Amino acid sequence: MATRQEFSDFLKSTELRAFKQAVFAVRDENMALDIVQEAMMKLTGKYADKPVEELPLLFQRILQNAIYDHYRRQRSQSLLTTLFSAFLPPLSQGEHDHYDADSDPLETMHVADDKKYGKNPQIALEETELIAVIEKALEDLPLRQREAFLLRYWEEMDVRETARIMGCSEGSVKTHCSRAAHALAANLRSKGVTL
Amino acid sequence: MNKDDCVEKKVVELLDQSLKGINKRTAARLQYIRNNALENFESGNRMIPDGRLAHIFAAITWHKNAAKLLFIVLFILLLAWAGSVWQIKYHVEDNGTADANFLVDDLDGDAHPDEPLELWHHPARSR
Numbered sequence: 001m002a003t004r005q006e007f008s009d010f011l012k013s014t015e016l017r018a019f020k021q022a023v024f025a026v027r028d029e030n031m032a033l034d035i036v037q038e039a040m041m042k043l044t045g046k047y048a049d050k051p052v053e054e055l056p057l058l059f060q061r062i063l064q065n066a067i068y069d070h071y072r073r074q075r076s077q078s079l080l081t082t083l084f085s086a087f088l089p090p091l092s093q094g095e096h097d098h099y100d101a102d103s104d105p106l107e108t109m110h111v112a113d114d115k116k117y118g119k120n121p122q123i124a125l126e127e128t129e130l131i132a133v134i135e136k137a138l139e140d141l142p143l144r145q146r147e148a149f150l151l152r153y154w155e156e157m158d159v160r161e162t163a164r165i166m167g168c169s170e171g172s173v174k175t176h177c178s179r180a181a182h183a184l185a186a187n188l189r190s191k192g193v194t195l
Numbered sequence: 196m197n198k199d200d201c202v203e204k205k206v207v208e209l210l211d212q213s214l215k216g217i218n219k220r221t222a223a224r225l226q227y228i229r230n231n232a233l234e235n236f237e238s239g240n241r242m243i244p245d246g247r248l249a250h251i252f253a254a255i256t257w258h259k260n261a262a263k264l265l266f267i268v269l270f271i272l273l274l275a276w277a278g279s280v281w282q283i284k285y286h287v288e289d290n291g292t293a294d295a296n297f298l299v300d301d302l303d304g305d306a307h308p309d310e311p312l313e314l315w316h317h318p319a320r321s322r
Contacts, residue, residue, distance in 0.1 A: 044236035185202040
């Protein structure tokens with residue numbers, strides 16, 4: 001059974017990548033944070049008795065399921081919104097003010113600063129632009145291809161583990177990865193990016 | 196080696212770099228979420244029973260699942276019964292007779308399909 005420290009280290013090492021994966025999937029940072037929160041709470045609440053070696057696989061499975069759940073919820077919510085939006089009263093000015101005036105404890109939270117200001121500004125700018133192009137290309141990939149690509153190459157999982165997380169065969173994982181790599185390369189080439 | 200085969204390495208490299216660009220506010224929110232999850236871990240751990248208590252919890256869970264299954268079976272039986280009653284009622288109302296399709300076969304077989312319902316011999320009434 002994993003200890004609190006092991007859980008903490010694991011979550012710390014994976015939270016940023018999990019957040020990015022969720023952002024690629026849902027294209028909204030707040031939604032992505034909700035998804036990461038849901039996945040972390042589920043992992044710590046239901047799988048606290050699992051050994052630390054099983055955590056990466058479990059967490060990825062939970063995260064992917066949370067992303068699928070988000071899609072399902074969004075589909076049913078958009079249907080309800082379309083049907084009933086005409087009956088909802090618009091927010092009054094006072095209600096808007098109330099939301100803006102909410103104090104957020106996160107505003108005052110201390111976070112360790114990262115060392116990103118040591119680079120040549122031109123190189124830093126080029127890199128930022130390149131990253132933005134790549135992120136956009138990743139967002140444009142079909143869901144399953146992106147999922148396979150990120151799990152296989154970014155999370156460094158093997159084909160068998162990726163297949164278990166995605167709930168498909170190993171052959172499908174290889175196909176998704178290959179298609180994703182080709183689509184990414186083609187997309188980047190079309191934007192004049194050579195890697 | 197195909198040119199596209201190298202793309203994943205470079206993309207992953209850049210994605211790793213992109214993590215450094217996550218803004219402070221998002222990092223703080225992630226830290227907050229992590230802390231909450233760890234609190235959840237501690238409270239969850241206190242709730243994981245061991246030894247004899249674990250057996251009791253397992254038994255309760257088993258019985259809960261069994262009860263759910265039983266309710267489902269009973270519900271299906273109720274639906275089947277209601278369906279058959281409905282079918283008989285409306286069939287008789289439509290035709291005014293008990294025909295060979297279901298009444299005669301199911302009961303004692305005395306009634307002719309064209310007989311009116313009043314003349315139909317129900318085993319309970321005959322007794």
